Amino acid sequence: MTSQFRSLPSVDRLLAEDAIKELAAIYPRDLIINLVRQTLETERSAIAKSKTPASLDRIVASITNELDRIGSVSLRPVINATGVILHTNLGRAPLSHDAMQAIDSIAGRYCNLEFDVDSGERGWRDTHVESLICRLTGAGAALVVNNNAAAVLLALTVLAKRKEVIVSRGESVEIGGGFRITEVMRQSGARLVEIGATNCTYVNDYEEAITPGTAALLRVHSSNFRVVGFTHSVALDELVALGDKNNLPVIDNLGSGCFLDTTVFGLDPEPLVTRSIAAGAKLVCFSGDKLVGGPQAGIIVGSQELIARLKKHPLDRALRLDKIRLAGMAATLIHYLKGEALEKVPIWMMISTGIEQIDRRARKWAEALGGMARVVDGESMVGGGSLPGGTLPTRLVAIGGGGKKSRYRVHVLAQRLRQHDPPVVGRINEDVLLLDPRTVLPDEDKAVIDALRRLTA
Numbered sequence: 001m002t003s004q005f006r007s008l009p010s011v012d013r014l015l016a017e018d019a020i021k022e023l024a025a026i027y028p029r030d031l032i033i034n035l036v037r038q039t040l041e042t043e044r045s046a047i048a049k050s051k052t053p054a055s056l057d058r059i060v061a062s063i064t065n066e067l068d069r070i071g072s073v074s075l076r077p078v079i080n081a082t083g084v085i086l087h088t089n090l091g092r093a094p095l096s097h098d099a100m101q102a103i104d105s106i107a108g109r110y111c112n113l114e115f116d117v118d119s120g121e122r123g124w125r126d127t128h129v130e131s132l133i134c135r136l137t138g139a140g141a142a143l144v145v146n147n148n149a150a151a152v153l154l155a156l157t158v159l160a161k162r163k164e165v166i167v168s169r170g171e172s173v174e175i176g177g178g179f180r181i182t183e184v185m186r187q188s189g190a191r192l193v194e195i196g197a198t199n200c201t202y203v204n205d206y207e208e209a210i211t212p213g214t215a216a217l218l219r220v221h222s223s224n225f226r227v228v229g230f231t232h233s234v235a236l237d238e239l240v241a242l243g244d245k246n247n248l249p250v251i252d253n254l255g256s257g258c259f260l261d262t263t264v265f266g267l268d269p270e271p272l273v274t275r276s277i278a279a280g281a282k283l284v285c286f287s288g289d290k291l292v293g294g295p296q297a298g299i300i301v302g303s304q305e306l307i308a309r310l311k312k313h314p315l316d317r318a319l320r321l322d323k324i325r326l327a328g329m330a331a332t333l334i335h336y337l338k339g340e341a342l343e344k345v346p347i348w349m350m351i352s353t354g355i356e357q358i359d360r361r362a363r364k365w366a367e368a369l370g371g372m373a374r375v376v377d378g379e380s381m382v383g384g385g386s387l388p389g390g391t392l393p394t395r396l397v398a399i400g401g402g403g404k405k406s407r408y409r410v411h412v413l414a415q416r417l418r419q420h421d422p423p424v425v426g427r428i429n430e431d432v433l434l435l436d437p438r439t440v441l442p443d444e445d446k447a448v449i450d451a452l453r454r455l456t457a
Contacts, residue, residue, distance in 0.1 A: 083436030086384025151298030163215035257286020294332035
């Protein structure tokens with residue numbers, strides 16, 4: 001073992017290697033020296049565990065590969081052929097062309113983020129989207145923050161800190177990733193008062209729970225699950241009437257939020273923001289990056305008096321959006337105001353695409369694989385915690401299936417597609433690799449076909 005330790009090259013020996021000397025012209029010398037030392041320490045640890053020491057070439061390759069990794073942005077575009085439209089792991093909603101142009105025009109320059117070019121005085125960043133949101137929703141005022149969890153946190157902190165908020169037990173939900181609405185409330189300082197049962201809550205349950213310490217009534221949309229069978233929930237207009245009677249605001253947490261009628265496309269109804277405002281909810285919170293189809297954001301709409309209180313709270317500054325996301329959000333909202341969301345917002349393009357068009361694309365993909373693939377019926381999911389159980393008919397390219405050897409081959413093919421540039425991500429179901437054109441943008445078809453042809457090469 002002692003001889004193996006001695007066989008390791010010195011730091012100076014590695015720094016003298018041509019491959020590393022070339023990188024010294026790009027990266028700081030201290031960074032390279034630290035990486036060389038870390039690599040040698042890793043090799044010493046391996047030898048101490050009775051592992052065979054790496055050769056000089058392998059050590060040099062390890063160092064250069066790590067430097068390349070450090071110098072590269074790890075975020076990269078991927079092609080989503082999974083059939084999940086709002087795929088959280090893949091970044092949820094892709095942005096429209098106009099939204100990307102708006103971001104590009106702002107990102108590398110100064111802008112009028114908080115500056116009124118007419119008066120020459122300081123402005124307010126939310127003015128770039130507030131009027132657009134109010135026109136779309138009918139609300140008196142609006143505020144945009146980092147995400148919907150932040151929107152709910154801000155609303156509860158301002159209105160209900162050290163006070164009670166009444167919530168139906170069936171709406172005490174987990175948002176995702178182990179993050180629960182009860183935890184958001186706890187961080188806000190509000191005290192949760194659960195009422196009713198998991199499947200049934202009535203308006204008198206709310207009424208009986210109201211005390212002098214009650215600050216608000218909270219309704220939470222069950223975005224990512226569904227309760228069926230014997231159920232009862234309180235309609236929003238009933239809850240608002242109770243709130244008005246007791247001078248309590250109703251906060252409506254819609255989760256995804258939506259501006260378009262999903263039933264037109266054969267999906268279950270998703271609560272519309274306009275209906276919550278029309279019903280009289282004082283604050284309505286929803287996401288900007290799910291069924292709205294914009295960049296990550298949380299949108300709060302409601303009464304001018306309550307929104308003004310939220311804007312004055314110090315937490316608003318901690319949760320606010322930057323110029324890049326504000327530009328993308330404004331461009332996305334304009335699509336709805338122009339009535340062009342189905343033609344320009346990618347998620348709505350995917351939802352509204354007809355089965356005939358998807359079938360044509362699937363067959364072109366399958367042709368690239370010769371006899372390796374077949375086109376079959378399938379279902380696409382909306383995903384992203386929206387429309388639980390809601391699916392759309394689609395046509396899938398199916399590869400493999402049958403036998404232990406085929407199972408291994410299918411996983412190898414899926415890996416090879418992910419290793420393509422750009423990566424193509426499908427899904428495996430019962431040892432069959434499935435690729436869904438619905439969730440692939442039409443201008444990505446050529447990249448998919450190129451990746452599939454590599455599988456037959």
